[in-house]
Amino acid sequence: xxxxxxxxxxxxxxxxxxxxxxxxxxxxxxxxxxxxxxxxxxxxxxxxxxxxxxxxxxxxxxxxxxxxxxxxxxxxxxxxxxxxxxxxxxxxxxxxxxxxxxxxxxxxxxxxxxxxxxxxxxxxxxxxxxxxxxxxxxxxxxxxxxxxxxxxxxxxxxxxxxxxxxxxxxxxxxxxxxxxxxxxxxxxxxxxxxxxxxxxxxxxxx
Amino acid sequence: xxxxxxxxxxxxxxxxxxxxxxxxxxxxxxxxxxxxxxxxxxxxxxxxxxxxxxxxxxxxxxxxxxxxxxxxxxxxxxxxxxxxxxxxxxxxxxxxxxxxxxxxxxxxxxxxxxxxxxxxxxxxxxxxxxxxxxxxxxxxxxxxxxxxxxxxxxxxxxxxxxxxxxxxxxxxxxxxxxxxxxxxxxxxxxxxxxxxxxxxxxxxxx
DNA sequence: TGACAATTGACAGTGGGTGTCAAACGACTA
DNA sequence: TAGTCGTTTGACACCCACTGTCAATTGTCA
Numbered sequence: 302x303x304x305x306x307x308x309x310x311x312x313x314x315x316x317x318x319x320x321x322x323x324x325x326x327x328x329x330x331x332x333x334x335x336x337x338x339x340x341x342x343x344x345x346x347x348x349x350x351x352x353x354x355x356x357x358x359x360x361x362x363x364x365x366x367x368x369x370x371x372x373x374x375x376x377x378x379x380x381x382x383x384x385x386x387x388x389x390x391x392x393x394x395x396x397x398x399x400x401x402x403x404x405x406x407x408x409x410x411x412x413x414x415x416x417x418x419x420x421x422x423x424x425x426x427x428x429x430x431x432x433x434x435x436x437x438x439x440x441x442x443x444x445x446x447x448x449x450x451x452x453x454x455x456x457x458x459x460x461x462x463x464x465x466x467x468x469x470x471x472x473x474x475x476x477x478x479x480x481x482x483x484x485x486x487x488x489x490x491x492x493x494x495x496x497x498x499x500x501x502x503x504x505x506x507x
Numbered sequence: 508x509x510x511x512x513x514x515x516x517x518x519x520x521x522x523x524x525x526x527x528x529x530x531x532x533x534x535x536x537x538x539x540x541x542x543x544x545x546x547x548x549x550x551x552x553x554x555x556x557x558x559x560x561x562x563x564x565x566x567x568x569x570x571x572x573x574x575x576x577x578x579x580x581x582x583x584x585x586x587x588x589x590x591x592x593x594x595x596x597x598x599x600x601x602x603x604x605x606x607x608x609x610x611x612x613x614x615x616x617x618x619x620x621x622x623x624x625x626x627x628x629x630x631x632x633x634x635x636x637x638x639x640x641x642x643x644x645x646x647x648x649x650x651x652x653x654x655x656x657x658x659x660x661x662x663x664x665x666x667x668x669x670x671x672x673x674x675x676x677x678x679x680x681x682x683x684x685x686x687x688x689x690x691x692x693x694x695x696x697x698x699x700x701x702x703x704x705x706x707x708x709x710x711x712x713x
Numbered sequence: 714t715g716a717c718a719a720t721t722g723a724c725a726g727t728g729g730g731t732g733t734c735a736a737a738c739g740a741c742t743a
Numbered sequence: 744t745a746g747t748c749g750t751t752t753g754a755c756a757c758c759c760a761c762t763g764t765c766a767a768t769t770g771t772c773a
Contacts (some may be wrong), residue, residue: 518749522751523751526751542768557752557753558753558754559753560751560752560753560754560755561751561752561753564752566753
């Protein structure tokens with residue numbers, strides 16, 4: 302009679318985790334060598350010592366192996382944003398949520414940059430990034446509408462604000478990636494959100 | 508000796524055009540009947556009376572047959588935005604460009620709505636829409652930077668403004684589609700851009 | 714240890730997409 | 744009007760992403 306639940310996942314769970322990790326590792330290594338399009342799922346599987354069929358049991362598509370942690374991330378983002386604090390403005394609440402996320406990016410800088418290089422060179426991967434962002438927009442829009450008590454079917458602004466804030470986040474992250482992880486995310490994010498908050502035509506833009 | 512250039516395309520060009528049109532028509536008909544994923548390229552080709560191979564000579568992927576006119580559209584958008592008038596604010600210039608585009612949508616309402624229904628039900632098509640928008644963002648960012656004489660590598664704002672404006676356009680178009688083409692695009696676009704222009708935290712949002 | 718459930722490998726099949734080559738066809742010329 | 748040239752097309756073979764199925768393996772729990 303070993304540990305009953307949750308703690309110490311058990312051999313079966315650990316093996317699954319290992320297989321998954323080996324697949325991700327093999328995929329990144331091969332992609333880095335030859336590029337996404339010149340590596341087949343069968344090769345990744347072979348390098349990880351499992352059958353091709355098993356690869357597709359772990360990842361629905363070849364693209365997905367590049368984003369092994371995105372589902373968890375999404376869960377955390379959802380949680381972070383679902384209950385925006387009422388003692389802060391919406392923008393300020395979103396800014397803090399985005400900062401939490403961007404710090405995670407900085408913590409796994411090498412992975413993020415390797416991924417970014419692959420994505421840049423591979424259209425079908427860019428697609429996935431955009432789809433993930435779409436989901437963020439939905440989460441953000443729901444959160445904003447809830448926080449402000451607006452009906453998202455009536456009022457354009459929750460969706461609009463969400464789309465705009467996520468677009469700003471993307472612009473900042475793109476710049477961070479182009480800087481090789483050197484740029485200061487927090488500062489750029491602040492700048493961007495201040496700019497948005499004060500109006501696009503403001504400052505010396507015109 | 509017939510007409511030399513450009514006018515009266517000649518039989519060969521006309522046949523190509525016809526084949527292309529037949530493929531698009533066949534594809535939309537079959538997709539409407541059974542959904543994108545349950546129609547093979549071979550079936551589309553058969554219905555248009557050409558070989559499967561020929562289908563792929565006209566469209567690089569099965570997805571692309573849904574967006575037969577998007578390349579032209581992109582050309583026009585580029586042109587529209589490349590030289591933003593200097594006697595208007597950037598936002599106002601972009602607003603007019605977007606209105607021109609949205610009017611094209613209204614003019615081909617049925618096509619757009621049919622397409623929207625397919626896209627909504629088919630993730631691999633959503634992908635394409637997002638990619639097209641990415642290209643718009645690039646065009647817009649370049650145009651804004653040029654209009655304001657800013658260095659897009661130094662200043663975040665051109666890219667940010669572009670991303671944000673395109674995001675707003677998408678939000679408006681989504682709403683238009685959800686309204687079944689009934690909503691007033693111009694009005695929504697005005698509202699959205701006024702909102703953006705005056706700052707996200709403005710009005711009674713907080 | 715033995716029964717049960719989850720994981721895996723092997724195999725066969727569908728469908729998207731590409732390379733190649735020869736046949737068919739439109740365009741132009743003598 | 745026939746003949747030549749370049750383009751378009753169909754046929755065939757092929758690769759790879761992805762799925763359904765089923766039997767064999769392996770972890771779990773009693």
